[in-house]
Amino acid sequence: MAFRSRPSHLPLENDSSSRFLPSIVALMVALLTFSIVGLAVLHDTVGRWATQIDGSLTIQVPPTGLSQLEPKQREAALEERVQTIIAAVSGQPGVARIAELSPDKMVELLEPWLGPNEMISDLPIPRIIEITPSSGFDFNVLEATVSRTAPEAVLDDHRIWLERISDVAVSVEMALLALIGVLFAATTLSVFFATRSGLSIHKSIIELLHLIGAPDGYIAGQFARHTMRLAFLGSLIGIAIALPVSLLIGYLGLRAGWQIPATLHLPLFFILVLIVPVAISSVAWLTAKRTVLKVLRRML
Amino acid sequence: MNDVVSFRNVGVRYESGPEVLRELNFSLTRGSFHFLTGASGAGKSTLMRLLYLALRQTRGEISIFGRDNIRIPRDELPAIRRKIGVVFQDFRLINHLSTFENVALPLRVAGVEDLQIRKNVTELLEWVGLGDQINAIPSRLSGGQQQRVAIARAVISRPALLLADEPTGNVDDRIAMRLLYLFEELNKLGTTVLIATHNRHLIRRFGHKHWLLEGGTIHDLDHRPQA
Numbered sequence: 409m410a411f412r413s414r415p416s417h418l419p420l421e422n423d424s425s426s427r428f429l430p431s432i433v434a435l436m437v438a439l440l441t442f443s444i445v446g447l448a449v450l451h452d453t454v455g456r457w458a459t460q461i462d463g464s465l466t467i468q469v470p471p472t473g474l475s476q477l478e479p480k481q482r483e484a485a486l487e488e489r490v491q492t493i494i495a496a497v498s499g500q501p502g503v504a505r506i507a508e509l510s511p512d513k514m515v516e517l518l519e520p521w522l523g524p525n526e527m528i529s530d531l532p533i534p535r536i537i538e539i540t541p542s543s544g545f546d547f548n549v550l551e552a553t554v555s556r557t558a559p560e561a562v563l564d565d566h567r568i569w570l571e572r573i574s575d576v577a578v579s580v581e582m583a584l585l586a587l588i589g590v591l592f593a594a595t596t597l598s599v600f601f602a603t604r605s606g607l608s609i610h611k612s613i614i615e616l617l618h619l620i621g622a623p624d625g626y627i628a629g630q631f632a633r634h635t636m637r638l639a640f641l642g643s644l645i646g647i648a649i650a651l652p653v654s655l656l657i658g659y660l661g662l663r664a665g666w667q668i669p670a671t672l673h674l675p676l677f678f679i680l681v682l683i684v685p686v687a688i689s690s691v692a693w694l695t696a697k698r699t700v701l702k703v704l705r706r707m708l
Numbered sequence: 709m710n711d712v713v714s715f716r717n718v719g720v721r722y723e724s725g726p727e728v729l730r731e732l733n734f735s736l737t738r739g740s741f742h743f744l745t746g747a748s749g750a751g752k753s754t755l756m757r758l759l760y761l762a763l764r765q766t767r768g769e770i771s772i773f774g775r776d777n778i779r780i781p782r783d784e785l786p787a788i789r790r791k792i793g794v795v796f797q798d799f800r801l802i803n804h805l806s807t808f809e810n811v812a813l814p815l816r817v818a819g820v821e822d823l824q825i826r827k828n829v830t831e832l833l834e835w836v837g838l839g840d841q842i843n844a845i846p847s848r849l850s851g852g853q854q855q856r857v858a859i860a861r862a863v864i865s866r867p868a869l870l871l872a873d874e875p876t877g878n879v880d881d882r883i884a885m886r887l888l889y890l891f892e893e894l895n896k897l898g899t900t901v902l903i904a905t906h907n908r909h910l911i912r913r914f915g916h917k918h919w920l921l922e923g924g925t926i927h928d929l930d931h932r933p934q935a
């Protein structure tokens with residue numbers, strides 16, 4: 409009796425192992441999704457900090473100890489301090505540009521507080537040096553140089569704080585990325601073992617199908633398809649659990665004044681979330697197929 | 709040649725044990741009907757295993773449907789197995805499938821259409837007296853009912869060779885007779901039948917050829933009573 413048409417699909421879904429695999433996959437995928445959402449939020453926050461850091465930083469040169477001098481002399485002394493700092497810092501690696509904020513610009517900045525031009529020019533206001541860092545810039549070196557050449561100058565330390573926090577955040581981000589990797593490996597492994605133990609239950613049906621003349625490829629294909637569907641179902645359940653919870657947390661966060669992470673708008677994020685079920689289903693499919701073929705090869 | 713199966717000097721041993729079967733020389737001609745008896749442990753199931761291609765002889769030659777069993781390429785075995793219907797001694801029903809699906813398996817594997825499957829399986833289940841158990845799962849059935857499911861599955865695809873390993877062990881004589889009639893019907897349509905059984909009453913009642921498996925080999929009792 410030859411194949412008259414394509415063999416039909418076997419009803420494999422009613423056995424007990426059919427609940428085991430989706431549960432495990434759902435749990436792992438939920439964890440995985442949480443981590444991905446967490447990573448997206450963190451990555452975005454770190455990115456926001458980084459843009460603040462990437463901008464220029466400033467050195468304030470106050471007229472400390474010069475208040476007794478005449479305005480003209482005072483300004484000259486101040487100018488000398490500024491030039492000393494510029495000379496010392498500009499040789500340092502990672503300094504793309506260093507310049508004093510022009511007096512006009514200063515006046516412009518201060519006008520709303522201090523009134524028109526003529527008055528300001530007589531006041532003992534600090535000078536501001538602006539530095540645009542490039543790669544290789546080292547804040548600690550700058551700090552040392554400045555305190556050596558002009559102890560009274562003030563480096564804006566907002567940046568230090570940001571930099572340290574952002575270092576920590578980057579480490580956390582790396583850890584989270586590693587966690588996602590580990591979770592993914594664990595998911596793959598549990599799909600692998602769940603599929604294999606499921607198939608040991610199925611050994612009798614595999615053997616029977618073999619004896620009634622089902623080709624190896626057909627039997628393996630049936631089980632692979634069945635297992636893939638279970639894994640996909642499990643993934644969807646996992647995402648269905650994790651996403652609303654993440655959204656809820658996000659919503660509560662928004663009400664508490666957070667910003668929506670830009671990463672969540674990226675197609676990349678959704679691709680990542682979608683890749684999970686696809687990848688896991690593929691692992692399940694491949695594992696089932698290979699395991700069944702291996703079992704069959706041992707039969708005559 | 710008209711032999712569905714022929715054995716020449718066949719012997720079988722499991723691992724390094726003694727020869728369970730030896731010096732087997734016989735053939736089953738197309739359309740023949742044989743009973744096979746023998747004490748428990750005589751090797752009836754082993755002989756069946758050789759015939760449904762689940763075991764290879766350790767010596768001798770076996771030809772099945774005109775092919776040397778050892779030389780058949782692996783990818784051609786399924787097509788040959790589909791021509792053989794087997795009632796296993798331990799039934800081998802699939803526990804999470806209904807009676808209907810168990811019987812339908814060989815048809816599904818052979819790619820028969822759903823409509824045809826539904827019609828044939830339902831009809832056959834009626835015939836073996838399980839019309840009201842179509843959706844039951846095997847573990848809910850009695851031993852005799854399970855055996856009839858196993859028989860229905862073996863005959864559903866009208867095999868060219870039907871092998872039954874003690875197929876009437878768990879049913880009363882009335883049902884055993886009915887099952888034997890089923891085998892005879894198939895036999896009339898051209899199926900070659902070999903039945904291992906202990907039921908001497910059946911052997912006498914149906915009067916087909918009778919082989920005895922003893923000392924690892926077949927003795928032709930050729931019991932042909934008042935036909």
Ligand SMILES: Nc1ncnc2c1ncn2[C@@H]1O[C@H](COP(=O)(O)OP(=O)(O)O)[C@@H](O)[C@H]1O
Pocket residue numbers: 722725728746747748749750751752753754755
């Ligand atoms: N898988 C096996 N491994 C080793 N010995 C076996 C195996 N199957 C059967 N035997 C031995 O082969 C002999 C014949 O067994 P079997 O063919 O089952 O006999 P029967 O079906 O006539 O009762 C017995 O001695 C049995 O112990």
Ligand SMILES: [Mg+2]
Pocket residue numbers: 752753754797873
């Ligand atoms: Mg036996």
